[in-house]
Amino acid sequence: MARSFNKVIVANRGAVAARVLRALSEMGIRSVAVYSDADRHAPWLEWSSEAHHIGPAPARESYLNQDTLLAVLKQTGADGIHPGYGFLAENAAFAKRVTDTGAVFIGPSPRWIEDMGHKTRARELAKEYGLPVGAGTDVLPAEHAAIVAAARKIGFPLIVKPAGGGGGIGMLIARDEAQLLAAVDKAASLAQRSFANGDVYLERLVEQPRHVELQIVADNFGNCTHLFERDCSVQRRHQKVIEEAPGPNISRASIGAISADIASKLGSAGYNNIGTVEMLMDADGAFSFLEMNTRLQVEHGVTEEVTGIDIVKTQVRLAADEKLADVLPTTPKIEGHAIEARVYAEDPRRFFPSPGKLDVFRPPAAAGVRIETGYREGLEVTPHYDPLLAKVIVKRATRDKAIDDLIEALGAFEVRGVKSNIPALVTILGSDAFRAGAVHTGLIGELIK
């Protein structure tokens, strides 16, 4: 029997807090926003039914402070928590603590968050579920001979990755055996000092890969489907910059088959709520599993635009034990083409963060341009949080038209007081390679020097 939420806490800030609060308001669910000292004047606080101060600016003392958030849960009598993305969204212990109070953590069950959070375990699970997994090893042993043997098995070039890390730290490429042991030592030492976990593993390196991901939607009763793919190949520092749906130059038959297969396997395995299967696509169009994100994705908007399905509302309804067939009564379809550009407070050439005061902040107001932001003019962009100023999303009948209109929208976006990456976004979108759909994860490095 489906339940309905009475009051939901949005345990996040910025653009995603704004997005979730808007969905809750449209659903007639009361909402609780939380904020740190740095976000006292944030615009999204006004869109909540009530707002609670949760501590100083550093995230670990506010947005990452589980005890404080659980106290707010108790104090407000809320019966659900939406974690957004980042912060505690993929923290299984927090999800479990929320669930233990009797409230609903709006996301997959803690066991899924935990299983997919550890990279080699996630790879093992993906293999077990029959998903396509590229050649790779388990966590490497210490003996040099065993490392060399493991490397020979998967072949060069390969990449050394920390098992418990993120953000690209400690990821090193070894092109041959001569480079292997030094790369493993360096990666392990970096991982140990950075993440207090020196475990590393090897993966076959895919040269100039595309990053293609699949939006999964599932209920609490074993029913699972997908909302097609997004291409998120345009990245800097292993972070996405431009995303689009559908993916350009991908055979519909090939992506359709693999998407249906993955959704069916995750459904059988009991995956619930929403999630994203990230895959690498090589030059031959073959896919391999990269990781699964057990949360709402930053770039969910492009999928919403082409399917007409509100993913946040879908997520909330599924968390309330509604059945997939009731939430999505008709088979999802793609119409048109949507592209999102992430406007970051950073240098447009070297992509270093640029905190400061938003002396001018005027997103384009043109019709048919969707803006997701947690900022407004006059606010401070602090070094404490991520540099995302706004997402600009355009959906048009064709990809070409979407590119043209997104370039125009970005040209009309006025930001002063901090540096922004808008010039870089316009360069990328205007390039022949992007126009041709010849995207890959090294594209920014080729276009911007």
Add this chain to the structure above:
Amino acid sequence: MAECEAKSEVTGSVWKIVTEVGQKVDAGDTIMIIESMKMEIPVIAEEGGTIKAFLVKEETPVTEGQVVAVLES
């Protein structure tokens, strides 16, 4: 022996120092990692050498262009 300076390219704070005084590093190796706006930006050795001194500690705030370590090559 020539000395060279390693600088932070970004305003933020020192997240992790991943090398030690006396350690030999190659050009391109990460000396320490600066955190800013949830991004981890490495301070890279421009040339190979030995770490002579750190001028900052973990959690020290740094500004763009600030010298954070001295190397001997």
